[in-house]
Amino acid sequence: MTVIPLMAVLAFMQRRGFIRIRQEVLAALFFWALVSDATSQPPQKQVDEYNAQTPKTVIELQQFRKTSSIAIRKSTGPEGTGTLINLNPRINTWYLLLLQWRESDGVEAYHLENPAPATQTLLLDPDYPAGIVIHSPKETHRCDLWSVSSGSDLAGAADSGRTYAPLCGERLLLRNKTEGHKTTLEKVTDLLRNHVWQGEKITTFVREKFYQDAFLNTSENIEAPKPSTGARPCPPGAPARPLTGARYAYHFLLAQELGIDLESDTGEKVLVGRWYSARGLPGVFVSVIKPSLVAEEIVERQKKQVNPLDEVESNALVYMVAFDLDMVDLGFEMGTEHPRVDWSARVLDQTRDKTLPGPDGIGTLEPLVMTGLLSPARRERIAATFVGGFKRYPGAFRWSGLALKNHGSHYGFIEHGTVLSKLQPGLATVAVFEDGTIDLKTWTERDNADLAKIRHARQNGVPIIEYDPGSENSRVGVMVPRWGQGNWSGSADKRFRTLRAGLGLQTYEDRRFLIYGYFSAATPSAMARVFQAYQCRYALLLDINALEHTYLAVYRHQDSELSTRHLIKGMSVLDKTKGGQVIPRFVGYPDNRDFFYLVRKANP
Numbered sequence: 001m002t003v004i005p006l007m008a009v010l011a012f013m014q015r016r017g018f019i020r021i022r023q024e025v026l027a028a029l030f031f032w033a034l035v036s037d038a039t040s041q042p043p044q045k046q047v048d049e050y051n052a053q054t055p056k057t058v059i060e061l062q063q064f065r066k067t068s069s070i071a072i073r074k075s076t077g078p079e080g081t082g083t084l085i086n087l088n089p090r091i092n093t094w095y096l097l098l099l100q101w102r103e104s105d106g107v108e109a110y111h112l113e114n115p116a117p118a119t120q121t122l123l124l125d126p127d128y129p130a131g132i133v134i135h136s137p138k139e140t141h142r143c144d145l146w147s148v149s150s151g152s153d154l155a156g157a158a159d160s161g162r163t164y165a166p167l168c169g170e171r172l173l174l175r176n177k178t179e180g181h182k183t184t185l186e187k188v189t190d191l192l193r194n195h196v197w198q199g200e201k202i203t204t205f206v207r208e209k210f211y212q213d214a215f216l217n218t219s220e221n222i223e224a225p226k227p228s229t230g231a232r233p234c235p236p237g238a239p240a241r242p243l244t245g246a247r248y249a250y251h252f253l254l255a256q257e258l259g260i261d262l263e264s265d266t267g268e269k270v271l272v273g274r275w276y277s278a279r280g281l282p283g284v285f286v287s288v289i290k291p292s293l294v295a296e297e298i299v300e301r302q303k304k305q306v307n308p309l310d311e312v313e314s315n316a317l318v319y320m321v322a323f324d325l326d327m328v329d330l331g332f333e334m335g336t337e338h339p340r341v342d343w344s345a346r347v348l349d350q351t352r353d354k355t356l357p358g359p360d361g362i363g364t365l366e367p368l369v370m371t372g373l374l375s376p377a378r379r380e381r382i383a384a385t386f387v388g389g390f391k392r393y394p395g396a397f398r399w400s401g402l403a404l405k406n407h408g409s410h411y412g413f414i415e416h417g418t419v420l421s422k423l424q425p426g427l428a429t430v431a432v433f434e435d436g437t438i439d440l441k442t443w444t445e446r447d448n449a450d451l452a453k454i455r456h457a458r459q460n461g462v463p464i465i466e467y468d469p470g471s472e473n474s475r476v477g478v479m480v481p482r483w484g485q486g487n488w489s490g491s492a493d494k495r496f497r498t499l500r501a502g503l504g505l506q507t508y509e510d511r512r513f514l515i516y517g518y519f520s521a522a523t524p525s526a527m528a529r530v531f532q533a534y535q536c537r538y539a540l541l542l543d544i545n546a547l548e549h550t551y552l553a554v555y556r557h558q559d560s561e562l563s564t565r566h567l568i569k570g571m572s573v574l575d576k577t578k579g580g581q582v583i584p585r586f587v588g589y590p591d592n593r594d595f596f597y598l599v600r601k602a603n604p
Contacts, residue, residue: 091417115377180336180592344396400485504536
């Protein structure tokens with residue numbers, strides 16, 4: 001059974017007057033048919049379009065898409081064709097609406113977002129040429145979008161100036177193109193990379209001369225007056241304790257830059273490696289450590305797997321934030337500009353296909369609209385946001401075998417089931433599946449069999465800690481000590497110590513935690529030491545060099561107001577204020593960068 005035959009049945013039943021059956025029984029049958037159709041194999045033509053090494057559109061990159069078209073008309077007489085594309089019916093969130101009127105050769109494109117993908121879906125009905133039909137188990141709603149020649153709901157939403165404009169009684173959202181905010185640093189960097197000859201060499205020089213240790217945060221080890229001072233047990237539901245040196249069990253670190261309030265009575269002093277509950281944020285925990293305080297067994301285990309740590313990075317503070325995945329869901333949103341989908345400048349000439357605008361055959365994501373802003377449908381449950389990863393420019397390989405495969409192995413990404421850049425084998429991947437399950441893993445060719453089930457994905461280089469399913473053990477990623485091959489800093493022969501952020505996954509007592517790490521001055525070797533001490537089964541790099549690239553904020557909902565706290569106090573300068581109210585990045589205004597977000601589960 002497919003959707004189109006079922007719609008014919010629905011129309012027949014309506015004409016015969018079986019309204020009760022249509023609304024209460026056949027709606028359920030519709031959803032059963034939709035799920036059945038979504039899990040079927042895509043047409044071979046669409047598979048071929050996805051695989052073809054030819055210039056294409058982002059729509060042709062969607063092999064699982066479902067397309068329907070009907071004749072449409074306005075109340076004043078003009079007729080045309082309406083086409084609705086569900087970009088991934090299994091995920092059922094993003095739709096593209098195309099209108100072509102016979103009086104015009106142009107095609108109007110509208111990117112629609114379904115804020116309730118689990119309970120409603122969109123259709124075109126030949127018996128309703130004035131708009132779209134929204135089905136849910138409770139109702140069938142006809143939404144007139146274009147019948148009025150001027151001032152229609154669709155035209156009004158497109159001209160509203162809102163990034164997300166509500167439609168059909170807020171049952172749908174229209175995503176409108178907008179300009180994302182850029183910091184001065186990002187403006188200068190993009191200008192140099194995109195418009196200045198050898199601009200990347202200039203940015204590398206500035207980074208290595210002025211940004212190394214620019215955000216270094218240190219602390220002496222402060223011994224507690226008594227072993228019991230501040231030695232409260234770990235809070236209920238906390239992640240596994242990190243493996244730290246036994247002699248540091250009752251030592252404090254002074255976390256002066258920490259911006260998240262803790263359930264603690266020792267002020268800015270925190271016990272080495274101890275997890276603390278974030279005040280007023282259930283399921284969120286914070287811990288502080290230095291690489292030099294990691295247990296000797298970890299150091300011994302990593303011999304010859306990491307580079308030696310110098311004194312600076314050994315004693316640079318690391319801030320870890322853990323999120324209980326039983327309580328939150330993870331999502332991903334592209335920035336208005338980054339990451340792009342054209343070629344990275346790092347790609348070798350022999351792996352670049354000059355007939356293609358980008359490695360996947362596309363050079364732009366149009367007519368889809370990237371917002372750099374959290375959807376209003378998720379704002380009421382927002383728990384945290386953090387920057388996604390590298391831009392496209394450094395997001396490919398120049399050295400190692402990965403540089404010679406798949407056009408340089410550009411980092412891939414998927415949003416709401418829509419492939420925006422193909423996921424490449426061998427790359428560290430954050431994946432969110434259709435049922436909400438989160439995994440951090442190294443992508444393989446075999447994983448492409450599950451591509452239709454991926455709700456969100458973001459790749460970012462190679463693993464820091466990788467998991468071996470065969471032995472069920474984790475180990476340091478083989479590329480961690482290899483600078484050029486690991487694409488860690490854009491330099492083949494220099495070891496660049498800088499501010500870095502990473503993401504790890506820990507399993508403990510049948511619970512899973514997503515752990516974000518902020519390393520104030522580190523190389524990948526220091527990151528590997530800490531993530532392994534925190535018993536992460538997998539870990540990867542996010543972004544580096546500046547607070548805007550390592551931003552993380554958590555949110556409390558109080559009396560309909562959103563209270564924002566930043567992992568590092570200095571990150572607050574990246575938010576805006578209006579009338580004394582904080583307007584947080586990614587939540588209150590669009591940004592040019594991609595980001596992850598965590599929302600509280602409706603029924604944890």
